[in-house]
Every structure is written in C-alpha cells, then in structure tokens.
Amino acid sequence: MKTIGVLSMQGAVSEHLQKLQQVGVNAKRVRTQDDFSQIDGLIIPGGESTAIGKLLDDFNMTDFIREQIKNGLPVWGTCAGMILLAKNISNQEKTYLATMDITVQRNAYGSQLNSFVTEEKITQISPNKLPLIFIRAPYIESADTDVNILAVVDNNIVAAQQNNMLVTSFHPELTDNNDVHLYFKSMC
Amino acid sequence: METRYKLNKNLAQMLKGGVIMDVTNAEQAKIAENAGAVAVMALERVPADIRRQGGVARMSDPKMIREIKETVSIPVMAKARIGHFVEAQILEALGIDYIDESEVLTPADDVNHINKSAFKIPFVCGARNLGEALRRIGEGASMIRTKGEAGTGNVIEAVRHMRTMTNDMKKVQSASSMELMHIAKEFGAPFEAIKYIHENGHLPVVNFAAGGIATPADAALMMQLGVDGVFVGSGIFKSGNPAKRAKAIVEATTYYDDPEKLAAISENLGEAMVGINIDELPQEQLLAQRGW
Numbered sequence: 166m167k168t169i170g171v172l173s174m175q176g177a178v179s180e181h182l183q184k185l186q187q188v189g190v191n192a193k194r195v196r197t198q199d200d201f202s203q204i205d206g207l208i209i210p211g212g213e214s215t216a217i218g219k220l221l222d223d224f225n226m227t228d229f230i231r232e233q234i235k236n237g238l239p240v241w242g243t244c245a246g247m248i249l250l251a252k253n254i255s256n257q258e259k260t261y262l263a264t265m266d267i268t269v270q271r272n273a274y275g276s277q278l279n280s281f282v283t284e285e286k287i288t289q290i291s292p293n294k295l296p297l298i299f300i301r302a303p304y305i306e307s308a309d310t311d312v313n314i315l316a317v318v319d320n321n322i323v324a325a326q327q328n329n330m331l332v333t334s335f336h337p338e339l340t341d342n343n344d345v346h347l348y349f350k351s352m353c
Numbered sequence: 354m355e356t357r358y359k360l361n362k363n364l365a366q367m368l369k370g371g372v373i374m375d376v377t378n379a380e381q382a383k384i385a386e387n388a389g390a391v392a393v394m395a396l397e398r399v400p401a402d403i404r405r406q407g408g409v410a411r412m413s414d415p416k417m418i419r420e421i422k423e424t425v426s427i428p429v430m431a432k433a434r435i436g437h438f439v440e441a442q443i444l445e446a447l448g449i450d451y452i453d454e455s456e457v458l459t460p461a462d463d464v465n466h467i468n469k470s471a472f473k474i475p476f477v478c479g480a481r482n483l484g485e486a487l488r489r490i491g492e493g494a495s496m497i498r499t500k501g502e503a504g505t506g507n508v509i510e511a512v513r514h515m516r517t518m519t520n521d522m523k524k525v526q527s528a529s530s531m532e533l534m535h536i537a538k539e540f541g542a543p544f545e546a547i548k549y550i551h552e553n554g555h556l557p558v559v560n561f562a563a564g565g566i567a568t569p570a571d572a573a574l575m576m577q578l579g580v581d582g583v584f585v586g587s588g589i590f591k592s593g594n595p596a597k598r599a600k601a602i603v604e605a606t607t608y609y610d611d612p613e614k615l616a617a618i619s620e621n622l623g624e625a626m627v628g629i630n631i632d633e634l635p636q637e638q639l640l641a642q643r644g645w
Contacts (some may be wrong), residue, residue, distance in 0.1 A: 212371065277450040339366070
C-alpha cells in the first residue's frame with residue numbers, strides 16, 4: 166500500500182489524513198526530514214503560508230523538500246500549499262519552495278467575508294461535478310506553457326498540474342467528495 | 354446562511370496548529386506575522402494592562418484595526434464586548450476575518466450573548482466547560498477557545514477549562530442515549546449539540562486554548578491536552594523579547610510533542626511576563642466569570 170504524507174507544520178492536517186485513509190492509502194504526518202524516507206507522495210495542506218513557510222525555513226526543511234520535489238516526489242498543495250509551491254507570488258517578494266512555474270496572488274478574493282463555495286467539473290480529475298470550497302484563497306494569475314491548467318473559475322486559474330506537482334486553490338479535504346484525493350493517489 | 358456557517362468553521366480549521374497573537378498596533382502585528390502567527394487579534398490594551406489599569410474595556414478604534422489590516426496578510430480578528438451586537442456590526446463592516454466576543458472586555462449585556470447566527474462574519478467565543486461551549490455554538494459561534502484567566506501569565510485556568518471540557522465530553526460520550534436529555538438540562542446545552550457530542554466525541558468546531566499562556570512549554574502543554582491551537586495575549590508583548598518569544602511559541606505549537614525540540618526552542622528567551630497567582634485575585638477581578 167502506498168504511503169502519502171501530509172506536511173504537519175500548521176494547518177488543516179487531520180482533514181487530509183482522514184481523506185487519505187478513505188481512499189485506501191497509509192496516511193502519515195510529516196514534520197522532519199527523516200519522515201520523508203517513508204512516503205510516496207506529499208500533501209501540503211491549507212493553513213497560513215507565512216507560518217508554514219517560516220517553520221520550514223527555521224527547521225531547515227525548505228531546501229530539503231525542494232530537492233525531493235525536483236527529484237520527482239509527487240506533491241499536491243491546497244490553498245497555502247499552492248502559495249508555497251509557486252515560483253512567483255504577485256503581492257509579495259518572499260517565495261518558499263518555488264518549484265512550480267506559476268505566479269499566484271495571495272488572498273486573491275479578499276477577507277473571510279469573500280470566502281465562497283461553488284461547483285465545477287474538472288474533466289482531467291473526475292467525470293463528476295466537484296464541490297469547490299475557497300477560504301481566503303489564492304489563485305493563479307499566470308502559468309508557463311508546460312503547466313497544465315485543470316480548472317478555471319470566474320476567469321481565474323484555480324487548479325493546475327506540472328509533471329509531479331498538483332495545486333488547487335480550493336479545499337477538497339473539506340468536502341464529502343474523494344475524487345481529487347483519488348487523482349493524487351494515482352499520481353503517486 | 355448554512356453555507357456561510359460552514360465556511361466560517363472551515364477558516365478556523367485552517368488556523369489549526371497555529372498561534373493567534375494579541376496586538377495593539379500595526380508594528381506589533383508585523384512582529385507577530387514575521388514570527389509565524391496564523392492570525393492577529395487587534396485590541397486596545399492587552400489583558401494584563403486592562404487588569405492593571407481597570408476601567409471599561411471596549412472594542413478598539415476602527416482606525417487602529419484598519420491599520421493592522423493594511424499591514425499584515427494573515428487573518429485579522431478583533432474583540433467585541435459580550436452582548437454588544439453593534440460593536441460586532443462595526444467590526445463586520447470593517448471587513449476583518451473573525452470577531453472574538455470576549456470576556457476580556459467589559460460585558461455590555463449581563464444576560465445575553467450576541468446572536469451570532471445573524472452575522473455573516475465568523476465569531477470565536479470563550480468557554481470554561483462543555484455546556485458553555487455548546488451554548489455559544491448554539492448562538493452561532495464557529496470557533497471556541499478556553500477562557501483561561503487572561504492577563505495573568507498563569508496557565509492553571511486554561512488547563513482547568515480544557516480538562517473540564519474533555520471530561521464533560523467523555524461523560525456525554527459514555528452516557529446511554531436515554532440519559533442525553535438530562536445531561537442537556539444539567540449542562541444547560543442544546544439537546545441536538547449534546548447528541549452530536551455523544552455520536553462524535555468532539556466539538557463540532559475547532560477549539561483553541563487561551564488565557565494565561567506565557568511560554569513555549571505552556572503552549573505545548575495545551576496542545577498535548579488536546580486543543581487545536583493557541584491564543585497568546587499578554588504573554589508576548591509583556592515579555593522581555595517579544596519577537597523571540599513569539600517565534601518560540603509558534604515553534605512549540607508545531608513540535609508540541611517533541612521534548613528535545615522543545616528544550617532547544619525554550620532556551621534563552623529573555624524574561625517571561627510577570628505572572629499573577631490567581632488565588633490572590635479578588636473574585637470580582639476574575640475575567641473568566643464573565644459570560645454565562
């Protein structure tokens with residue numbers, strides 16, 4: 166059975182762990198370099214990108230994880246995870262893992278009062294309409310040509326894939342649907 | 354409104370494993386963000402100063418809240434007085450991310466809490482036990498925190514409140530379904546909410562610790578007792594080196610069950626805030642007793 170790790174510095178970790186169990190993989194909290202020897206894929210959960218990014222820097226994890234991803238470790242970033250994976254962040258200079266050729270805008274929709282739910286079909290992931298939950302979410306402003314755009318909501322890119330890297334602005338772990346987790350499992 | 358309530362609970366889920374810090378101006382907010390806070394709580398005076406200076410403590414100046422909002426990219430929370438629904442309306446109009454209906458401010462209503470279901474913006478409320486938590490959730494709170502005893506730098510009350518909540522939940526879980534209505538009556542909690550606890554064994558919303566957390570070890574203690582994250586009030590900006598202490602408390606909240614890391618994190622942080630023995634406080638100065 167495959168093992169997928171959830172980066173557990175801060176954020177909605179337990180929600181992803183529960184989903185992973187539901188789709189039939191071993192789920193593991195990942196917090197140190199040693200934990201990486203046991204995983205076939207990594208989820209970077211929603212949370213605050215500034216907090217997660219800082220903890221990764223302070224505990225010498227940033228360069229290490231970047232190397233793992235460059236060497237092919239499948240990775241999926243939800244919300245804050247998308248920001249951590251982006252090579253460019255349009256409204257700040259600081260970047261984090263910076264492995265994916267996308268430019269994202271943080272808090273692109275505004276404050277919590279602008280958080281919303283919608284539904285969309287993402288044909289590459291699932292034949293079903295998927296519930297999409299956006300919480301103070303980012304979106305992708307622009308992407309290089311070899312980034313595969315998976316979903317667009319209101320003219321903004323909200324899901325994309327580049328080789329072993331998947332990003333979503335929204336939170337499949339907060340819904341009753343398992344399709345995106347099944348898709349990521351197939352990537353691992 | 355049901356979708357909105359779910360989204361509001363979801364934002365609290367994103368804050369898990371993180372530290373929310375009290376700040377009284379934009380400069381402190383920036384220090385908090387740089388230290389790795391997941392959100393800042395804007396208030397006029399930190400609880401330790403409210404306690405010392407006395408007088409009526411109210412919602413902060415909207416100008417200060419706006420400045421903080423412009424300065425940081427993380428969620429901004431602010432406090433409204435218990436029952437003061439107009440302060441809550443004003444905070445909602447400011448477009449912040451969360452309101453804390455807080456016992457740290459002087460209550461505006463000695464009977465009723467705000468009808469939080471009438472708002473689009475999410476609320477966090479304090480609780481000392483399960484019944485109180487479920488009453489607040491019944492009113493529409495989408496996040497709970499232990500009350501602790503704010504502004505004391507003494508963690509004993511936060512521990513007491515968390516242990517009480519855990520024991521209350523165990524009692525509800527192990528009761529037979531026939532006993533639930535009696536428990537609802539005894540706890541003064543909505544029956545449906547008691548039923549939820551009976552079936553799920555945890556609160557339907559995220560639960561943080563607050564009130565008296567002053568060191569990385571305090572934060573880790575509360576995490577090991579089962580809270581989802583921590584609020585730190587006076588503990589940071591009333592200490593000798595706020596930036597360093599803030600960073601250490603953030604790190605301790607992540608590595609809460611790794612004593613070796615906690616030892617390194619706790620080293621050489623400068624002076625902690627001066628604590629108060631709660632037994633020495635006169636009854637009327639206990640903030641946790643505000644709210645019901």
